[in-house]
Amino acid sequence: MSAITRDEVAHLARLSRLALGEDELDHLAAQLDQIISAVARVQEVTAEEIPPTSHALPLTNVYRADEVRPSLTPEQALAGAPAAEEQRFRVPRILDEEA
Amino acid sequence: MTLIKKSAAELGALIASGEASAVEVAQAHLERVRAVDGQVHAFLHVDDEAVLAQARRVDERRAGGEELGPLAGVPIAHKDVFTTTDMPTTAGSKILEGWRPPYDATVTARLRKAGLVILGKTNMDEFAMGSSTENSAYGVTRNPWDLSRVPGGSSGGSSAAVAAYQAPLSTGTDTGGSIRQPAAVTGIVGTKPTYGGSSRYGIIAFASSLDTPGPFARNVLDAALLHEAFSGHDVMDSTSIDRAVPPVVEAARRADVNGLRVGVVKEFAGEGYQAGVLNRFNETVELLESLGAKVVEVGCPSFAYALPAYYLIAPSEASSNLARFDAMRYGLRVADDGTRSAEEIMALTRAQGFGPEVKRRIMLGTYALSSGYYDAYYGKAQQVRTLIARDFDNAFEQVDVLVSPTTPTTAFPIGERADDPMAMYLADLCTIPSNLTGNAAISVPCGLADEDGLPVGLQIMAPVLGDDRVYRVGAAVEKALEDRWGGPLLAKAPELAEAAK
Secondary structure, three states: OOOOOHHHHHHHHHHOOOOOOHHHHHHHHHHHHHHHHHHHHHHHOOOOOOOOOOOOOOOOOOOOOOOOOOOOOHHHHHOOOOOEEOOEEOOOEOOOOOO | OOHHHOOHHHHHHHHHHOOOOHHHHHHHHHHHHHHHHHHHOOEEEEOHHHHHHHHHHHHHHHHOOOOOOOOOOOEEEEEOOEOOOOOOOOOOOHHHOOOOOOOOOHHHHHHHHOOOEEEEEEOOOHHHOOOOOOOOOOOOOOEOOEOOEOOOOOOHHHHHHHHOOOOOEEEEEEOOOOOHHHHHHHOOEEEEOOOOOOOOOOEOOOOOOOOEEEEEEOOHHHHHHHHHHHOOOOOOOOOOOOOOOOOHHHHHHHOOOOOOEEEEEOOOOOOOOOHHHHHHHHHHHHHHHHOOOEEEEEOOHHHHHHHHHHHHHHHHHHHHHHHHOOOOOOOOOOOOOOOOEHHHHHHHHHHHHOOHHHHHHHHHHHHHHOOOOOHHHHHHHHHHHHHHHHHHHHHHHHOOEEEEEOOOOOOOEOOOOOOOHHHHHHHHOOOHHHHHHOOEEEEEEEEEOOOOOOEEEEEEEEOOOOHHHHHHHHHHHHHHHHHHHOOOHHHHOOOOOOOOO
16 A cells, blocks of 8 residues: 555645646655655654654743844845835735635 | 865964965965866856955955954855855755845854855755755766765765865755765765754755754864854854853864773664775774773664654755745746736746755655644654654763764765665765754764775764764874874875866
């Protein structure tokens, strides 16, 4: 049995915002199946009482003073924008036309 | 000896005493880049005029009486994952082609402050995902020892530049072994500092709980000098450790192991390990014993699960971090013809701008974090992370440092693992545990494998903030081996043919 189906891979591509072609999906489905089967070994660690570790160092929240400090100018912030207008990022429509 | 073969410490001293100017040193290295980088392809960007301008500024600062550090005027190759305001920063990806960041990474800023001369930006696996530099969108980098082989990765441009004498120093980032593995397979020194010991501010994020900037050099002392130059607390990185940098330079100068307890990781041997790698490793362990170290074998049973845990944790974090490449604020945007929605353009841009390995990892991470799969994959991987930390804690109660081969094999041929992700992932088998727990680790050259005559690396691991220990042991091994060899390992590398001027 495969760890992941072709349909699931297509769904993952949608969730990941990747517009993949059919060939690419076929290729990835086989590779992801192989990788997921291999990494599933972590499930051999069955003891429930082991606490999870999300981070290498035991850090607590780090705060800084709430002070105004120099930041990027609008020109700097927009310098790499694919499109800009009136000191703003110009983006394609974000709603469907009927909305 | 020509300037390009000198160590960073020697170059710094020559420049400080006035025997050579920073400009002369920069020119010598630019000439070397021109002569050999056509074959090696370590660099993505070099601007001769900008390099010479930096070098002139260092000479002026010195002439003006400014007190500069030991590496002032020394050239350095900078991994293309660090933001630089005066050079493009692409992270090896088409999605960032030509991008000029509006700010410098903290590491970049500290290099400038210390007077290092940034020669250019080095090639890398796209978004630091890979172990061969073949995943770069801008072509492969070749191993100076054998141009048909990979230089390791993801920091393969940085390892190749140093091994090819294009720069005495370079920067890298190590998320699963991306400094230690390329150092090992090119016969140079590379360190993964303690996580939080070097700032992540301004490195293009891959897996934020693992990413660690660190140094490459041709010897242990040079690596320590660079480590010291860019490390230390940074208010711009909330996971940066607010403690003094461990005394790494002093440790590299001390270079002794007398009375030190050294543990050999039992699990890192056997099937999958090249015989020549194990031979050199075992000889080096004997050498440590002869130098006065007490060697014992240590079991770390959970290390067997480190690789699968890593390939859940790192892609999970990557899938979240790479969501920022949305075609809206910077980077590539395609197919914006006025009819398509933002979401369509986002998906088309990401499909075109990301390479295959990045797509694989984004999708793997998205899968591991999906509801219904989270507990079975990401949750279990986090438990493994705890078990690995316990193995390290247990080991470091018995010994001062742990040692293993850095990689199971020497440099593999270009193309051999390019479309076989699981084979590629095995290159980081021995390096991943230290990333999961954040401890310090180094790779130093320990000889050439009998089968192929290619470099083998010794990995030395120490607890969190025990960075000085890895330099102390690394320098002791280096000193003893260089006495035996009659010089550095890299002197055995074949001479690269220089292109006509």
